[in-house]
Amino acid sequence: xxxxxxxxxxxxxxxxxxxxxxxxxxxxxxxxxxxxxxxxxxxxxxxxxxxxxxxxxxxxxxxxxxxxxxxxxxxxxxxxxxxxxxxxxxxxxxxxxxxxxxxxxxxxxxxxxxxxxxxxxxxxxxxxxxxxxxxxxxxxxxxxxxxxxxxxxxxxxxxxxxxxxxxxxxxxxxxxxxxxxxxxxxxxxxxxxxxxxxxxxxxxxxxxxxxxxxxxx
Amino acid sequence: xxxxxxxxxxxxxxxxxxxxxxxxxxxxxxxxxxxxxxxxxxxxxxxxxxxxxxxxxxxxxxxxxxxxxxxxxxxxxxxxxxxxxxxxxxxxxxxxxxxxxxxxxxxxxxxxxxxxxxxxxxxxxxxxxxxxxxxxxxxx
Numbered sequence: 001x002x003x004x005x006x007x008x009x010x011x012x013x014x015x016x017x018x019x020x021x022x023x024x025x026x027x028x029x030x031x032x033x034x035x036x037x038x039x040x041x042x043x044x045x046x047x048x049x050x051x052x053x054x055x056x057x058x059x060x061x062x063x064x065x066x067x068x069x070x071x072x073x074x075x076x077x078x079x080x081x082x083x084x085x086x087x088x089x090x091x092x093x094x095x096x097x098x099x100x101x102x103x104x105x106x107x108x109x110x111x112x113x114x115x116x117x118x119x120x121x122x123x124x125x126x127x128x129x130x131x132x133x134x135x136x137x138x139x140x141x142x143x144x145x146x147x148x149x150x151x152x153x154x155x156x157x158x159x160x161x162x163x164x165x166x167x168x169x170x171x172x173x174x175x176x177x178x179x180x181x182x183x184x185x186x187x188x189x190x191x192x193x194x195x196x197x198x199x200x201x202x203x204x205x206x207x208x209x210x211x212x213x214x215x216x217x
Numbered sequence: 218x219x220x221x222x223x224x225x226x227x228x229x230x231x232x233x234x235x236x237x238x239x240x241x242x243x244x245x246x247x248x249x250x251x252x253x254x255x256x257x258x259x260x261x262x263x264x265x266x267x268x269x270x271x272x273x274x275x276x277x278x279x280x281x282x283x284x285x286x287x288x289x290x291x292x293x294x295x296x297x298x299x300x301x302x303x304x305x306x307x308x309x310x311x312x313x314x315x316x317x318x319x320x321x322x323x324x325x326x327x328x329x330x331x332x333x334x335x336x337x338x339x340x341x342x343x344x345x346x347x348x349x350x351x352x353x354x355x356x357x
Binding site for chain 1: 262264266273274275
């Protein structure tokens with residue numbers, strides 16, 4: 001009887017442990033809609049998650065970056081401008097530490113959207129990338145029209161960016177890093193000025209990459 | 218015997234005077250340094266980073282002790298009026314503009330500079346308010 005009991009406990013804890021290991025997944029953030037449909041006479045419910053709307057911007061190498069170019073990558077998005085005196089340098093420094101961890105892994109990409117397209121021309125963005133020590137195509141610094149960038153910040157990434165003459169730099173924006181999966185769904189948001197949260201982002205990137213790895217198996 | 222006692226009392230008094238003067242100076246230094254740390258976080262840390270490491274080749278680090286020593290009399294001016302000339306720090310050229318921080322009082326500049334010239338591996342002692350005031354009169 002005693003043996004049976006301990007066996008039961010052991011197998012239960014093993015199951016629990018196994019469950020934990022295989023089902024570590026990131027939540028899917030944003031709005032969701034459900035749609036009911038009939039399949040072979042049975043009612044099924046489909047869930048539609050909020051995704052990043054289609055976009056097309058130019059990066060520091062004058063290459064077009066759109067939904068298609070990120071098909072096989074997860075990516076981290078943020079909003080910045082090169083002459084920003086407030087939170088941007090800290091954000092760039094923290095993003096740089098994430099970039100350095102995944103440098104060379106094309107499954108992880110970075111999109112930094114400039115919210116000051118008047119000043120941040122392609123050569124300005126290129127110089128900024130170079131001086132930051134960013135090479136290659138993994139990290140794109142994006143130029144788009146002001147409205148399209150502000151729009152995707154608000155409606156796509158649940159971020160905000162707007163002009164405000166009262167603050168240094170003339171544009172205010174939130175400092176979030178947004179983690180987006182291969183299906184363009186938002187899987188995490190992290191304060192880009194906070195070292196601890198940036199560490200959480202790194203952990204979550206690993207978890208997300210693992211989701212794809214175990215799905216492949 | 219009496220001579221030795223008197224001598225040792227005299228010596229003790231001298232040593233005591235020396236140390237009390239020294240600790241007054243060092244108390245002032247400690248106060249400037251810790252106030253300077255808070256001012257640094259508010260006014261400088263966003264760009265030069267909390268550890269003074271700067272950002273790539275965009276924002277210079279504050280670890281170039283030789284630069285800080287050679288340009289000691291210009292540091293207050295650089296903070297107050299910003300910088301648009303290029304400078305060389307640790308052998309690397311930096312060309313980006315540094316914004317001006319015109320609103321800082323002389324005493325805050327003294328505290329800030331005491332912090333900067335003694336943190337991040339620097340060790341250059343108290344930067345007094347009189348030194349700041351003198352240097353500010355000579356800004357170009």
